Amino acid sequence: MKDLSSIEKKVQRELKNTASVNDLEKIQLAYLGRNGIINSLLREIKNIRPEERKQYGQKINELKNLITQSIETKRKELILSTDKQAIDVTLPGKPYPHGTLHPITYAIEEISRIFEKIGFVRMSYPEVEWEYYSFEALNMPKGHPARDDFETFYIDVPEHAKLAKMVLTPHTSSGQVREMLRLGGKPPIRMINIAKCYRRNWDATHAPMFYQFEGMVVDRGINITHLKGTIDYFAKNFFGPDREIRLRPHHFQFTEPSFETDISCNVCGGTGTVNGKKCRVCKSGWLELGGSGMVHPNVLRAGGIDPEVYTGWAFGFGPERCLMMKLGLSEIRDLYSGDIRFLKQF
Numbered sequence: 207m208k209d210l211s212s213i214e215k216k217v218q219r220e221l222k223n224t225a226s227v228n229d230l231e232k233i234q235l236a237y238l239g240r241n242g243i244i245n246s247l248l249r250e251i252k253n254i255r256p257e258e259r260k261q262y263g264q265k266i267n268e269l270k271n272l273i274t275q276s277i278e279t280k281r282k283e284l285i286l287s288t289d290k291q292a293i294d295v296t297l298p299g300k301p302y303p304h305g306t307l308h309p310i311t312y313a314i315e316e317i318s319r320i321f322e323k324i325g326f327v328r329m330s331y332p333e334v335e336w337e338y339y340s341f342e343a344l345n346m347p348k349g350h351p352a353r354d355d356f357e358t359f360y361i362d363v364p365e366h367a368k369l370a371k372m373v374l375t376p377h378t379s380s381g382q383v384r385e386m387l388r389l390g391g392k393p394p395i396r397m398i399n400i401a402k403c404y405r406r407n408w409d410a411t412h413a414p415m416f417y418q419f420e421g422m423v424v425d426r427g428i429n430i431t432h433l434k435g436t437i438d439y440f441a442k443n444f445f446g447p448d449r450e451i452r453l454r455p456h457h458f459q460f461t462e463p464s465f466e467t468d469i470s471c472n473v474c475g476g477t478g479t480v481n482g483k484k485c486r487v488c489k490s491g492w493l494e495l496g497g498s499g500m501v502h503p504n505v506l507r508a509g510g511i512d513p514e515v516y517t518g519w520a521f522g523f524g525p526e527r528c529l530m531m532k533l534g535l536s537e538i539r540d541l542y543s544g545d546i547r548f549l550k551q552f
C-alpha cells in the first residue's frame with residue numbers, strides 16, 4: 207500500500223516536469239501500457255494474502271484512474287499552451303467554410319458546354335452599347351414602335367453621329383451584327399452569345415439585370431429545320447431526353463419569319479392536364495423558352511452579308527428562366543437576393 211502512494215507521487219512529479227506531448231506519451235506507456243507499472247502491480251495480486259486481495263485490487267484501480275485522468279489533464283494543458291513544441295500536429299484542422307459558384311454561373315457553364323459541343327463559339331458583347339447595334343442594325347429604325355418592347359435604360363452621354371445614344375443593352379441580339387462585322391461579313395457563323403441584359407422590369411419573373419443566351423447561325427442553305435434541330439438538341443440536353451419543343455408564330459423586327467419557342471411541360475408531360483385538372487405550371491402543356499426566327503435580310507445587310515447568298519437563324523433565351531424551369535423556382539429575384547440560405551440549396 208505504501209508502494210502505491212509513492213508511485214502516485216512519482217507520477218505527479220514526472221507529469222509536472224513534462225513539457226511535450228511526446229514525453230507525456232512515454233509516461234503513459236510506462237504506467238498504463240501493457241508492460242507498464244499498473245499491469246505489473248496487478249500481476250502481483252496472486253502473491254497477496256487472499257483476505258487483502260480485494261482491497262489491494264481496488265486501490266490499484268483507483269491509482270490507475272487517477273493516473274489516466276492526470277495524463278489527460280496534462281495533455282490538454284500542453285495542447286492549449288502557447289509553447290510551439292506542445293502543439294499536437296495530429297489534431298484535425300479547422301474546416302474552412304468554402305463557397306460555391308452561383309447557380310446562374312453553373313447554368314451558363316452548362317449552356318456553353320452544350321453549344322460548344324456542336325461547334326458554337328462562345329462570345330459576349332458590350333453591356334453598355336450603342337443604340338445602333340441594339341435597334342437600328344436590327345431593323346428597328348429611330349422612332350419604331352417595336353423599340354418600346356425593350357424597356358431600355360439610356361445612358362446620359364453625348365450622342366454619336368451614326369451610332370446614336372448609349373444604352374444598357376436590352377437583349378443579346380445587339381451581338382448579331384457585331385459578330386457579322388467581326389468576321390468581316392464572311393460566314394459561316396456559329397455563335398453562342400451569353401451576356402447581361404438590362405430592362406426596366408421588376409416582378410416575379412423579371413429582374414432589371416438578367417442574362418440572355420443568343421444562338422446565331424449564318425451560312426449557305428441554312429433554314430428553319432436547322433433552328434428546330436438545334437433547339438431540340440439543347441432542350442433534350444439541358445432539360446432531359448423526354449422534352450419536346452415547338453415553334454409558334456410570332457413577330458420580331460429582326461427575324462422573318464419569327465417564332466416563340468416552347469418546350470413541353472415536365473409536370474403534365476405536355477398534356478396540359480394533371481389528374482383531370484388543368485396543369486398548374488403550364489396550363490397548356492407548353493412553357494415558353496424565348497424568341498427565335500430566321501435572320502431578317504436587313505440585319506444580314508447591316509452585317510455586310512448578302513442575303514441572296516446566305517441565310518441564318520437566331521434565338522434568344524434566358525438562362526435564369528431555363529434554370530427556374532429546371533429547378534422549379536417561381537421567383538427570379540431569389541436568384542439575385544444574395545441570400546446564402548437560398549443559394550446553399552443548389
Ligand code: PHE
Nearest residue numbers: 377379497498499520521522
Ligand atoms: N432579342 C429577342 C428578345 O429579347 C429574342 C430573339 C432573339 C428573338 C433572336 C429572335 C431572334 O426578346
